[in-house]
Amino acid sequence: MSRLHIDWTACDGRGVCTELLEELLAEDDWGYPVARGGHREPAVPRPLEGAARQAVDRCPMLALRLVSG
Ligand code: SF4
Structure with a gap:
């Protein structure tokens, strides 16, 4: 199962990911x-x-990454 890694130093809180992943974020x-x-x-x-x-691809700050494990 993969995990969603958020780079807090890059994220600027635009909210694309929270819209796409309401169940998770x-x-x-x-x-x-x-x-x-x-x-x-x-x-x-x-x-x-x-x-x-989709959230990884659409994050405007490239702050999201899927990691395995
Ligand atoms: S889409 Fe990217 S920049 Fe926007 S809140 Fe999520 S992680 Fe942060």
Whole structure:
């Protein structure tokens, strides 16, 4: 199963990922993505892999990456 890695130094809180991955990510008070459940690098369930790949491709700051394991 892959995990979603968020590069906090690159993210500027534009929210594309939270729109695409509502089930996995919420926005904090400043609009930055936080994993539901509090994990820093949330596991991506198989049904959300397509949306996660889309989020990686569409992140304007190239702040998202899928990592295996
Ligand atoms: S899409 Fe990218 S820049 Fe926007 S909130 Fe998500 S990780 Fe941050």
